[in-house]
Amino acid sequence: MxxxxxxxxxxxxxxxxxxxxxxxxxxxxxxxxxxxxxxxxxxxxxxxxxxxxxxxxxxxxxxxxxxxxxxxxxxxxxxxxxxxxxxxxxxxxxxxxxxxxxxxxxxxxxxxxxxxxxxxxxxxxxxxxxxxxxxxxxxxxxxxxxxxxxxxxxxxxxxxxxxxxxxxxxxxSRFADRVPDPRRRTDAIVLLGGGGGTAVSADDVAAAERATGRPWTLLGAGAGQWRADPFAAISTADVVVSWCGQNAVADLAAADARAIVIPQDRPFDEQAATAAALGGSGLAVALERWPDANRWPELLDRARALQPDWDAWRVxxxxxxxxxxxxxxxxx
Incomplete structure (x- = not known):
């Protein structure tokens, strides 16, 4: 048997x-x-x-x-x-x-x-x-x-x-076998939320949209419309704003995304530890918490300037x- x-x-x-x-x-x-x-x-x-x-x-x-x-x-x-x-x-x-x-x-x-x-x-x-x-x-x-x-x-x-x-x-990542096409990158800002809950409110996101002067695409439970397959959205976005769950980070790596990562409150500082690793290695702009709205233009500029070697995450x-x-x- x-x-x-x-x-x-x-x-x-x-x-x-x-x-x-x-x-x-x-x-x-x-x-x-x-x-x-x-x-x-x-x-x-x-x-x-x-x-x-x-x-x-x-x-x-x-x-x-x-x-x-x-x-x-x-x-x-x-x-x-x-x-x-x-x-x-x-x-x-x-x-x-x-x-x-x-x-x-x-x-x-x-x-x-x-x-x-x-x-x-x-x-x-x-x-x-x-x-x-x-x-x-x-x-x-x-x-x-x-x-x-x-x-x-x-x-x-x-x-x-x-x-x-x-x-x-x-x-x-479920997208590990896909290959992103850098020629398809758009000017979209994507917020990739997870299913584990967040303290970020709809008002916080609306204020960020106003500060950047363009709409954001909201994906994920707690962040907007759940999309079973977000690969196209995150692989073609100008910048992805994401929580720091393990699956989300692996998907960012598979999509070769330019990202701003914001850890959510989890036991044993799980997401904070991940964010520190990503920020310290230059793979993403890593924050400690959701920023004030007036910081978003500068943060997006920092993310666009990244040249992340996501192969280092070994997806x-x-x-x-x-x-x-x-x-x-x-x-x-």
């Missing part, structure tokens, strides 16, 4: 799902996905989907029921039916013996639980200061850790200390490299 791959897909935003779908193209195995997200309408053949109950609604009702267990974990509420049921569903799948390894993107608790069941885990990590006790426990439990960015541009000490268990595979072949890391664990 060819062993299948289990895959835990975190429900926050769209990036974890997108990353799974991109890597799955390069795996010669069927995949059993587990997530609190609804089953995607366009799920490819060979990928099953189990919808897990949420474990954060309702929140723990008793103040003494610390879901972090004193900081050892991130979230493990006591007496919560949803929490019990989601782990029971994954345990039942493992008990069949058909799953040879599990990709976890992302959860310390799921990583720990699956390892205790005797299943090797490939943990997909994210940028930021992940040096707390829970993350250290999760990293210790993983057979392999996949970091989807370039080691040359961002190598946090807590990951490099783990040696060859960490694979910096490069940015994973080409990243999904294939991630797939090889998974295969190495399931079939050593």
């Amino acid at each position: 060819t062993q299948r791959i289990g895959w835990y897909v975190h429900h926050h935003g769209r990036g974890h799902l997108t990353r799974m779908l991109v890597i799955a193209r390069h795996l010669g195995r069927e995949i059993d996905c587990f997530s609190s997200l609804p089953r995607p309408d366009d799920l490819p053949p060979g990928i099953s989907w189990t919808v897990l109950p949420r474990d954060d609604h309702p929140a723990p009702s008793l103040p003494q029921d610390d879901p972090t267990v004193g900081g050892i974990l991130h979230w493990a509420p006591l007496r919560h039916e949803g929490h019990r049921s989601r782990f029971a569903a994954m345990a039942a799948a493992v008990a069949t013996g058909r799953i040879g390894a599990f990709v976890v993107d992302v959860s310390v608790e799921v990583t720990l639980f699956l390892r205790l069941l005797g299943i090797p885990v490939i943990a997909i990590t994210q940028p930021g200061e992940r040096v707390d006790e829970a993350h250290r426990l999760g990293y210790a439990m993983a057979s392999r850790i996949v970091a989807p960015w370039s080691h040359e541009l961002y190598a946090p000490a807590h990951l490099t200390a783990l040696g060859d268990r960490v694979a910096f595979v490069g940015g994973i 080409r072949g990243a999904a294939q490299r991630a797939a090889r890391e998974i295969e190495a664990v399931i079939a050593p």
Whole structure:
């Protein structure tokens, strides 16, 4: 029996799902996905989907029921039916013996639980200061850790200390195989938002439009019209203004975009760390927060002057490299 791959897909935003779908193209195995997200309408053949109950609604009702267990974990509420049921569903799948390894993107608790069941885990990590006790426990439990960015541009000490268990595979983009055409560049300004939420308001964007004297194309949840395939828009734009999620940055790299990146508030300063790496390497104009409206003309001029070498983010072949890391664990 060819062993299948289990895959835990975190429900926050769209990036974890997108990353799974991109890597799955390069795996010669069927995949059993587990997530609190609804089953995607366009799920490819060979990928099953189990919808897990949420474990954060309702929140723990008793103040003494610390879901972090004193900081050892991130979230493990006591007496919560949803929490019990989601782990029971994954345990039942493992008990069949058909799953040879599990990709976890992302959860310390799921990583720990699956390892205790005797299943090797490939943990997909994210940028930021992940040096707390829970993350250290999760990293210790993983057979392999996949970091989807370039080691040359961002190598946090807590990951490099783990040696060859960490694979910096490069940015994973669904557009990695496309080639942008610089001759098609327009004078458009595109705001590329993500699905994870933002503090930037419609009034903020309207003020930026007025300051620059031309309309912006707004793409992404929380930023305007969601577009399933934004590649044409971001690869032909004069400048792309973007948040700093891992998928968004990888897409900017694939599109060879001239970009202004603005980190949104995320746990462990994930997007702030990514923005610092991009700004320090000259790949993008990196800000700390949404700027005052009167700064936008100067910021756009700075972005237009960039000549970013996006090859440094190692998007080409990243999904294939991630797939090889998974295969190495399931079939050593």
